[in-house]
Amino acid sequence: MMTTGYALDATWRPLLKDLGLVPADILRRAGLADDLLQRPGLRLASEDYYRLWEAVAQDDRLFPLKLCRAVRAESFSPPLFAALCSPNLGVALSRIRAYKKLIAPMRLDLIETEDIVTVEMTWLDAPFHPPQSMIQFELLFAVTLARMGTRELINPVEVETTAPPAQAGPFEDFLGARMKPAARNAVTFSASDAARPFLTSNESLWDAFEPGLRERLADLEEGATTVRRVKAALLEGLPSGLASIEAVATKLSLSKRTLQRRIESEGCSYQQILQETREALAWHYLTTTALPSAEISFLLGFSEPNSFNRAFRIWTGLTPEGARHAGRVGTPPQRRSA
CATH class of the missing domain: 1.10.10.60 (Homeodomain-like)
Structure with missing residues (x-):
């Protein structure tokens, strides 16, 4: 039987520190227990996790960008850190697809052709809906992972989203691609970029x-x-x-x-x-x-x-x-x- 909800692991505390946020203030704003981040291995119900996310984002429309810039390999949860050990982005995405449900109630689908590799993201916790900033972050993070692994400025071929940002310019500058309003959330890379070696491979x-x-x-x-x-x-x-x-x-x-x-x-x-x-x-x-x-x-x-x-x-x-x-x-x- 599948356990729903989001894993709340030790990565949150260093991330909040890097963002200059005080955990006690965030938890109070979200209406959550003040010792929540000190409980190892906890899983939060979707509605609680989304309240926590919104409390961190604080209506900042550029929050997904700030979070991507703050994230470091050492603050990854184990499945994502392990993916960074992959030989290339294509393999990393396939490993994240296999283990993403350890982190979140999400499914990742990979569509590969001779020329492109597309990762499509689907949330599985209906009737709840993830905050738009979370959807935006997941799209940005796929690109961040490619850049962290290769140490190259990898730009996607296309980004499709059900949550286009109100201020698209900074997002599109970061991505090097337009965020296209669509019925799905997906990032497409060229096959050559997906096969580019990860310098972090281990x-x-x-x-x-x-x-x-x-x-x-x-x-x-x-x-x-x-x-x-x-x-x-x-x-x-x-x-x-x-x-x-x-x-x-x-x-x-x-x-x-x-x-x-x-x-x-x-x-x-x-x-x-x-x-x-x-x-x-x-x-x-x-x-x-x-x-x-x-x-x-x-x-x-x-x-x-x-x-x-x-x-x-x-x-x-x-x-x-x-x-x-x-x-x-x-x-x-x-x-x-x-």
């Missing part, structure tokens, strides 16, 4: 991100057990140090006691889930990427590499480098952990 990072994205998508699209939801929360949160049951309970909007009770009712324990998730990720990183052990330690939420090395030896009887070699020659040992 397939090792993509390989590291993709398993977590797949897990989260599976949990979003079907009723997930508590154990599966905890694993998905850990896959998303371990790189930022989210490893405690208290942090995961907060992320899942549960009390610690309720989370423990639900996990135990499924015949498991939190520590077992944490260990199995870390071990599975460690094997993935060691056998499919060239990431050094110190970096893998960070991605698994360990405070220092030595802690990871000790834990991995307990799990497998091997050092991480020994396990990497064993995996590459096709002879990974049997799990020693329960």
